[in-house]
Each structure stands twice: as structure tokens, then as C-alpha cells.
Amino acid sequence: MGKKWLKIVYEEKNSSKLKKHYRGWAKEYDNDIKDWGYAYPKQLRKIIDKQVKIPRKSKILDAGCGTGYVAETLKELKFTNIIGLDYSEDMLKIAKSKNIYRRLICQSLNKKTSLRSNQFDVILCTGVLTSGHVGPNAIKELIRLTKKNGYLILSISEAIFEKLGFKKELERRKNELKTKIISNRFVATPNNSHSAYSRMYVLTKV
Numbered sequence: 140m141g142k143k144w145l146k147i148v149y150e151e152k153n154s155s156k157l158k159k160h161y162r163g164w165a166k167e168y169d170n171d172i173k174d175w176g177y178a179y180p181k182q183l184r185k186i187i188d189k190q191v192k193i194p195r196k197s198k199i200l201d202a203g204c205g206t207g208y209v210a211e212t213l214k215e216l217k218f219t220n221i222i223g224l225d226y227s228e229d230m231l232k233i234a235k236s237k238n239i240y241r242r243l244i245c246q247s248l249n250k251k252t253s254l255r256s257n258q259f260d261v262i263l264c265t266g267v268l269t270s271g272h273v274g275p276n277a278i279k280e281l282i283r284l285t286k287k288n289g290y291l292i293l294s295i296s297e298a299i300f301e302k303l304g305f306k307k308e309l310e311r312r313k314n315e316l317k318t319k320i321i322s323n324r325f326v327a328t329p330n331n332s333h334s335a336y337s338r339m340y341v342l343t344k345v
């Protein structure tokens with residue numbers, strides 16, 4: 140059953156239809172991505188353990204938090220000030236049940252959010268900047284929300300990095316962002332045949 144969802148959500152071009160897909164998938168999402176060996180929790184742990192010093196009191200926005208599957212790693216690492224944002228109420232309902240987040244916000248990242256500028260030490264965004272989901276224009280919004288010297292930790296798939304304009308957008312923003320880390324390529328969901336290569340980008344807001 141679960142196998143189909145990855146293909147469905149990453150091939151959907153319409154944002155309202157995509158939201159309906161996540162309504163259908165929400166309850167099974169964690170089991171499925173666990174089965175597929177979802178790589179982002181491990182990648183995040185590596186960044187925090189070995190590559191970037193992030194104080195445990197940092198105010199973190201999990202942008203496109205979904206069910207909170209990746210933020211479970213932040214909880215394990217003893218981060219306590221995490222705010223989740225997603226446009227799917229169904230995904231947020233699961234996230235709420237985990238008691239990871241201080242606050243959950245239901246908004247779209249494809250528009251300017253109602254959140255105050257320069258307030259987050261870290262913005263995490265995994266599995267979200269991709270086709271049918273959230274486009275490169277959101278990078279401007281994520282920068283706006285980040286404090287000076289704060290970090291953006293983003294996953295972006297190789298296949299759409301240039302094609303959907305993420306590369307161009309990051310180049311356009313080069314006066315606002317300094318690249319700290321670009322990870323090696325890795326397979327995002329190794330046990331699913333629709334998987335793609337992805338990379339983690341850690342960027343500092345200058």
C-alpha cells in the first residue's frame with residue numbers, strides 16, 4: 140500500500156491535490172518512510188554531531204514539518220525550542236501527538252507567512268523544497284525568518300536542483316547566504332524504487 144505514495148506526491152503538480160494526498164498518507168507516513176530507510180534524520184544527526192555547533196536552546200523552525208519524523212531526532216538530541224509549520228492539517232495532527240513542538244502553525248510556504256522576521260536560529264526544511272511542494276521562491280521567505288548568523292538546513296534533490304530553479308535562486312541570494320556545507324549525494328529513501336539522490340545544504344544567513 141505505502142509504496143505508491145512517494146511517486147504520487149512527488150509527481151503531483153497541483154498544491155491543493157497534493158494536500159489531499161497527504162490527508163490520505165498522514166497516518167501511514169511514518170511507517171512508510173521508516174521502511175524506506177528515510178535518510179534525513181541520519182543526515183541531520185551527522186550535521187549536528189560533527190559539523191555545525193548548534194546550542195540546544197536554539198529556536199528552530201521545522202518548515203514543512205509533516206508528522207515531525209525528522210524533528211524526533213532534534214528531540215533525541217535535546218533541542219527543546221522547536222516550532223513546526225506545514226500546510227497539511229492532517230500531517231500536523233500526527234506531529235502534535237508527539238509533543239516535540241512548542242507550537243504548530245498551519246500555513247503555506249509558497250506565500251509570505253505571518254511570522255515575524257529574523258526570529259529563528261535555525262530553519263530545517265527536509266523533503267519539502269521539491270516538485271509540486273514548495274518552490275525556490277520560498278528561500279527568500281526562509282531567509283527573512285532566520286536571524287543574522289543563523290542557519291538554514293535544507294534538503295534538495297539533485298534531479299530538480301537546477302531544473303526547478305533552486306540553483307539559480309541560491310546564486311541570486313549569494314549576498315544573503317554563505318554556504319557552510321554541501322553534503323555528498325545520498326539516496327533519500329534507499330528502500331523505495333522511486334527514490335532520488337539528494338543533498339543537504341547548510342547555509343548561514345549573513
Ligand SMILES: C[S@@+](CC[C@H](N)C(=O)[O-])C[C@H]1O[C@@H](n2cnc3c(N)ncnc32)[C@H](O)[C@@H]1O
Pocket residue numbers: 154157161179202203204205206207208209224225226227230246247248249264265266267271272273
Ligand atoms: C515529504 S513530506 C516531509 C515532511 C518532513 N519534513 C519530513 O522530512 O518527514 C513533505 C511535507 O511538505 C508539506 N508541504 C507541501 N507543500 C507545502 C506548502 N506549500 N507549504 C507548507 N508545507 C507544504 C506537506 O504537507 C508534507 O508534510
